[in-house]
Amino acid sequence: MNGVGAWIRYGDPITSEQIDFAAEHYRAAILQPWELAAAAELKTRRPDMTVLCYKCLSSTRSYEPGPLYSSGVSYAEADEQWFARREDGQRIEWERYPGHWQMTVWSPAYRTRWVDNVTAELADSPFDGVMADNDVFDDYYGLQLPIDGARSMAEIRDGLDEIVHAAGKSLNDVGKVLIPNIAESRRQPGRWSAHAAYGGGFEEVWLGYSPTDLFDPDTAEAQLSQAAGPGLSILRVPTDGNDQHPNFQYGLAAFWIFGEGRGAYSATAHDDYNHTQHVAELDWDLGRPLQDPVRRGHSWWREFTGGWAAVNFNMDGRRRRRIKVPAGMVDVHGDPAGSYLVLPPHRGRILRRA
Incomplete structure (x- = not known):
């Protein structure tokens, strides 16, 4: 056993030293889809590691040069009708994330293209599957519904349900897993188990929103079943970026108590996916x-x-x-x-x- 850590690493370019460290210490890794050499190296050195490629379900990014993209449908490929628009016809760029454009996840044509593109890309890839980001529950990016084509978040969630199930089945058919970033599943009974059914689930805000905004007991305990699967549960607890932050131990203890050491665990600062977070206890069995x-x-x-x-x-x-x-x-x-x-x-x- 090489530890229970998850390496969430879709930031700056990866170094060879980080690859060496990851191969020794982590159970799972999430990389950018163009980091094929890093994925292949990790799988060669650690065939038991689950190595996932990042793909966004809900947006396309206008700043990526390609030919591989962090979205399932590239900005250039996206049909005009797949860009979500306000009621005055303007495209919707996400607040706080310049160059991220909301897609019409309620559109069957968009969902079909997303699934076809991602399945074709992953079929002969060194990646074990996909971490599908932004399986959202609420309006986190300033959509300010109603918008053209979607009157409520329920309609967006329905579209995401459809794309998760279609992508999960398609990827499973080519021997790959789908692990969505399932937001706030505690608010909808059965959502975690349904969306994690194709390989696992990723909880990016386990036990709290930030280093200082941790959940009350009832909210925390509503998340605990996520540690037990199905599939590979990747659980991230928020810290200030310092591995000695007490939240690292807080989340790791809960990971063991309720997950029995299954799954994979990480503790990072907000959107800080550039480093090799680690404490010695992460390697314990x-x-x-x-x-x-x-x-x-x-x-x-x-x-x-x-x-x-x-x-x-x-x-x-x-x-x-x-x-x-x-x-x-x-x-x-x-x-x-x-x-x-x-x-x-x-x-x-x-x-x-x-």
Whole structure:
């Protein structure tokens, strides 16, 4: 086992040193679709790693030179009718993301072209499949509905349902997986399992929106089933970009308690997909669970054959939790963990057996 980390890496050009590090430490990687050499190198060195190419479901980008694109339909190829428009006829450029143009995901012709293009591109590719970004739930990019052709986000979500199912079946038919970035699935029962049915799901805002805007206990606990699949669950927790940020351990503990070490995990700053985020505990194998998750209020813990994890989802600063630690556990430095630990709110801890 080379760790449970996910390398979310669709930013600046990749270095050879990063490839070396990724091959040693990560279970899954998400790269840009033109990074074929990097994908092939990772698959040669780590055949067990799941290497995905990034594709956007909802937009096309006007700044990409090609011939490979981060969208399923390039800006040049997009038919005029596939650009979403305001009711005055203007195309819709995303707020905060210049050069990203909303597509008519409710159009069957657009969806068919997206699926055909992506399947053809991936069929003989070193990539194991696609991370399909912007499987959105709400209006995150300033669409300001109603717009021409779509009166509500429900219509956009319906279009995304259609494209996810069509793309998933098509990619599976050529031996590839589809792992959508499934936004806010906790708000619609069954959405995660339905959209993750073709290889897995990516939760980009697991346990919180930002380093300082973490979810309340009920919201966090509504996401926990995502850790258990189906397929490969890639879970990202927000930090400030420093690997020593406490959210790294917070999310990793929850990843183990509720996912049993399946899936892949990452902790990054917002849109900071240029680095090799890592802590030593990311490489640990806690082994098989010896019990179901144990709960007291909004604190949880679980013992494994090779270690132990605990997490406190509470928000109130007075809700610290004193939790008994199984015998024989040590911390990342190899020091005995003691019989008890105290977890403040929004904190987690993993230990391993000596």
